[in-house]
Amino acid sequence: MSAAGHRCGCREFTRAELARRSFAEAGRGLPAIEPGMPAPAGTGMTRRSLLLRGGALALSVYGASMLKPQAFVEGIARAAGTQGKVLVSVFLEGGIDALSVLAPVNDDTYRRLRPQLRLAPGAGPAWTEDTRLQWHPSATPLHQLHGEGKVTVFPGIGYTNADQSHFTSRHYWEVGELSTRADTGWLGRLLDVVGDDENPLQGLSLDGSLAPSLATARVPVAATWGASYDLWAPGVWGEVEDLMFESFARMGVAAERSRDDGLSGAGRVVRQAGALRTQLKAFSGEIASPVAYPDSEHFSESLAGLAAMLGAGLPIRVASVGAPGSYDTHDEQAGSFGADLAQTCKGLLAFQRDLEARGLDDRVLTLVWSEFGRRPEENGDGSSAGTDHGAGGNAFLIGTAAKGRMVGEWPGLKSLDEDDNLRSTSDFRSVYCSLLEQWFGVDAAAVVPGASGFNRPVLVG
């Protein structure tokens, strides 16, 4: 949360964060895959190449603490090669301003509510499904994919009586129900139904720690950061460096055997770190992507690495990555919004093109979401104008298999909710139910509480 956010009244802290914190701890500290293990059977590749082609990521494994590392390798091997459907979750942190992504540029109310922040007619391409709305210029990559029938737009997504706390609303989206007590994510529960007991890669968080939406009750999932794992050793190189890392790992192995819990825990982490670094050093460097990504930021690297891992046949079923920037634009929205949105959309376009080049695009859908939209009436004046927390917002489902037809209509500015926010015309839980059933072939009732009460928009096909 940005400092600006604190000033503007979103500093409240709720049970949601505590709940998140507690379940993010589940099963922490399992051993990572070690060197010297046999190549996973059935993958047609050595374990090293598996890691190489998988983007060479450091793994933290969560859940299923009784399993030995060998079991994970076998689990990954067994699950590899299955051409399952994949869902990527991309989170726009902070609550993105829907009225700036798809702007009703000729709407009188919009022009009145947004004297500073309104977009000029013609500044971006019109949205073909509802020509009252116009894409932000930075969202042009989405417009492009939409024109190819590869983007399903949710122009007013949310839930009734929207909570305007970042934490609470985000938590609802993550757990797939309006409960602050829920302690597994909706994608985690999907994995608990369809996942493998021994394949942590099936649920991959790419931002360094477990994404709450992937928190499981039963099966293991993994967290990685970026696409490299390197330890910087100034003044040490060549054979001496190799020996140093060997000793580093050996100190870990020895300490792990200690009867002293504190020392043994530290030893385990040192052993894991040493093992990872040893595995990865032979192929450190850039991932060879068939397309150009916009820059070398974490978001691009994560998506490029994810595409490479899928290309290598790694058995990933759901993955999570945070979009660059912050959309909590309480003030000076004009300054940051366009740049953040451009980074995000360019990265998403490159990812889709990457998947197409690798022939994976039929297998992957990407859900882009945010915890809420923002208040239609802007605040402040002059260049400091921003928007406060709202309700109804935007989401996008991207992929060759996406239906490409909007779900729910644009709610309009004529009838706002009691807090003067946009109403929602589709419910995020409906989207989850449709994805579960139409994409994963799983009965949504097993994953989303009260699933029978939600409609099922057609999202795939």
Added chain:
Amino acid sequence: MSVPVHRGRFGAAQAERLLWRAGFGPAPGQAARLSRKGLRHAVRSLTRPRGKAKLRGPAPHDDDGLPLAPGDAWGHDLLWWLDRMVRSDQPLVERMTLVWHDWFATADVGQTTLNLKQNELFRKRGLGSFEELLLAVTVDPAMLVWLSGNENERGAPNENYGRELMELFTLGADNGYSEDDVREQARALTGWTNDWDESRGMVNFRFERDRHDYGRKSIFGKAGNFDWRDSCRLCIDHPAHARFFVTRLWSYFVPTPPPKRTLRALEKQYRRDRNIRRIVEAILMHPALYEGPRMVKPPIVQIAGMLRARRRGIDTDSWTWIADEAGQRLFQPPNVAGWDEQRWLDTARIGGRWTAAAQNTRAAEIDPDGYDPNETAAAAVRKALRFWGDPNLSSQTRGELQRFAARVENVATDDWQQASYRGLRQNALRILIAVSPEFQTS
């Protein structure tokens, strides 16, 4: 019934552990000096410092050589405090400040000077009465902003602070209070507000009678026209508070839970006067601290300790991002529950600790050309240990260092390699010591 006291050896090794648990590790030679005082005097030298803290060593500056601007420049808040951790001659005062920063975890409220003032409050009251500390924290401006105390007014109570007051600060989750108590606490806490000044930001934090709900409240089954002071005292007097307090305080110093008899004795002691210092002293003299398992050093303690061992002051902004990478960005706890000490070490976090070690070795990096071609493995290890102030390491860790040093000689087959490999070896040994599992713990 009294709290057990460590009767075993109190040598340099034990004093070193004490300095890591109650401070930021020893400066070279400090552990041996402290051990000569004996346990009781050693502990009291930490818990009962005299006068104002003195900062010894080089004054801090940023990458440009300029003085720190903790209230203004990004990351300088951390650098400013890290400097105190490194240089203060009252390490326990700083360590207790860190304890309270975690206990009453307040992230940057967008006006860093308010967080710095809160930090000063922790420093000033961190070893006194917990009741007084709690009262002061409750109306501390940063806390009022952080947990919405300044938006809690009659007719529109905000439960944010009232809930955390019980759940995180005094009683523990679901430990002897109801949702009704949360709502009534919120009413009792109404009345605080502040002004907004265009140039100075949030100013003039104060209690306003008009904003306070003077009606009757019922909290923990007691009824009265409670205000914010009553709110705090009701929590302090709650039967579940003493156990919560001593257990949580204990957990900052000892990784194993307090034995039952110890717990009862500490509770009894605490109930007498709510004095923090005496409980800390009892914990620091307890056998469990010296005889129990090792404890992972918090990342910022590890970083400060390396600088102390090197007698190095703050001379770069890098410590801010390194601390973040290692998992403990001061003034940015992950949430109001503070840092999760179970997450101090994983493969991502150890990367930050490694970077911190490398940042220190690079500052004194040895040029392998022209290094002593005859240095023995044992001499190399001794020299590298001296680099870090001769930390107390087990024979197992020393053995691995020695083995590494010898293996380097085995691969140095050509004449030209004799000097350069030994130079590289010294750089490597220094890193290895600081990233060893043993050095991550105390």
